[in-house]
Amino acid sequence: MTGIVWVDVFAIVTIVGGGVALIWKGISLLLRKLRRLTHLVDDCLGEPARPGVPARPGIFERIALIEAELRPNHGSSLRDVADRLERGLMRVEDGLAAHLEQHRADQRRNDG
Structure with missing residues (x-):
């Protein structure tokens, strides 16, 4: 020091x-x-x-x-809700497609 x-x-x-x-x-x-x-x-x-x-x-x-x-459980899971929404949307899309096809067929008959 x-x-x-x-x-x-x-x-x-x-x-x-x-x-x-x-x-x-x-x-x-x-x-x-x-x-x-x-x-x-x-x-x-x-x-x-x-x-x-x-x-x-x-x-x-x-x-x-x-x-x-995320797994289906016959009604209450998010997966079941998403599946129901998808099926409902597919029914609406199918109904709309059928309606449009009918409308086009009617127009072809009226034009022809």
Whole structure:
């Protein structure tokens, strides 16, 4: 060291303080990353109900619910609704095509 007490004390305090600051910064960064990881795990596994907060299902339960909507179940799934709409639209298209064909046939008879 320098031999001057107050300079040596100041240097030691600065070095120790800087080391503590770096360690604190590293710990706070690690805690932030750990908090994000905890949120990810909570999203995957779900959370039980707490007072005033309803339970949240995990991501796998939510995916299972979405998959159930994509399979026909004789009436209430999104797939069944889409199939009904498609069949209805096909009936309308077929009816319109038949009507147009009839109209064209009538016009050909009137023209000919």
